[in-house]
Amino acid sequence: AFLSSFILDSVCWEVVGVVKLWNEWCRTSSTTNVLPTDSFCLFYRLISDPTVLLCQCSCYVAEDQQFQWLEKVFGCMRKEGLQVTVLSTCPVADYKTQESTLTLPSPFLKALKTKEFKEQVCCPLLEQPNIVRDLPAAVLSYCQVWQIPAVLYQCYTDVIKLDTVTIEAFKPLLASEILKSLVKDVSESTKILKKLLTANETHSNIYI
């Protein structure tokens, strides 16, 4: 949602690819002809600068598919000069800390970076004994082993549904080297944010 609101738009970015995978957690449609944009894992390329790619992965990638996902995606890319940024969220209850997670001011951002990533990170690093799992971990492992500079920004949040507070927690990234040049105009962002959130809100009126 953060990327959709602040970075993506139909003018500057075009869809260049899609990763299709099936597992029981994906919502699949019954039609046989699935359009590329119906897939849950889309790749966009910045028209003005084709070296910038953006991947929106809104489905769950099961653990036995993660390796193949990586090989397929990174197999299509040149590794020289490649830099990877991953944005992800995670429940704050998973965060291990001396005090209770109830007293933590969530949402908050934590980062992990590979050895080759030399730039400034926009938030504190994730301390031990915390770990990261699933696709973000697979991507970072791949980058660490093959010496690709990569950074993961993980947002710990206590809200399950999409909400503005969690999305805004990613705001410090807009000032980073990587995303600075890609940021959209602010009024656009607010409009899209509103649209995304209202689409999800109707389901939460069960008690009214």
Next chain:
Amino acid sequence: MFVPCERGGGPASSDFKGFTLLMPAVSVGNVGQLAIDLVISTLDMTKVGYFYTDCLVPMVGNNPYATAEENSMELSINAEVYSLPSKKLVVLQIRSPFIKNKYRPFCHTLLSWVKSSKCARVIVLSSSHAYQRDDEQLLGTPLRYLLTPDLEKAVGGLMQELNWKEMEKVAAYPGINDTEKVLHIPGGGITKLLFTESCSKGIQMAVLLKFCSEGDNIPDAFALVNYLNEWLQLIRSEVSASNNSTDTSSQWKIPSSWRLLFGNGLPPALF
């Protein structure tokens, strides 16, 4: 596959000819993995490479053996290789479980790496369900060892001197036919597969395991690592004056990542 940390940095960091490879089996209580953590942390071993594989669930985190701010920022993945050339020791640490149906390919990849890197021998640290012990196993030491025939020739005598107990075989058809005996390591993960494959491939492998249950397995890890130390003498054991026994427990360094093993602090509002 093994991927060294330093590319083209000379063969020194990834030349394991004649080394002893120490590795855990992902088993009950994760005792093998905890014991390996103690070895790496105490001996301050250097990371020399990654064991990049699609057989283990991916995970990443910052340096689990960090001792200060400066060395806490290095990323670690689910399977890494550490070495200590002065003791001709190379250690593989595995930090996540196997992906369904992938444990067999993993064993094959691992054993072919052992052969290609010319390691002299492999020691697997493992554990087995304590509740599966028979009446005789309930008495005495909970620690056991196994040696492949090739290693038996080399160190079998030493095991006798150390008064170690070999893992007993159990009846293949208990209650029906007690004559046919097989090796059975319940809760040992890939231990049995690694051992039987090594026997047939002529690899010198030893398995050191402890009977235990899930729970706070830190004492089990200490027991296993002390057991290993009786053989390899990785750290010097001091004779304790009070009970006249060799106890090295206090000399193993607990890594910083063992904090909060049983959850966070409690919310004050709970009381």
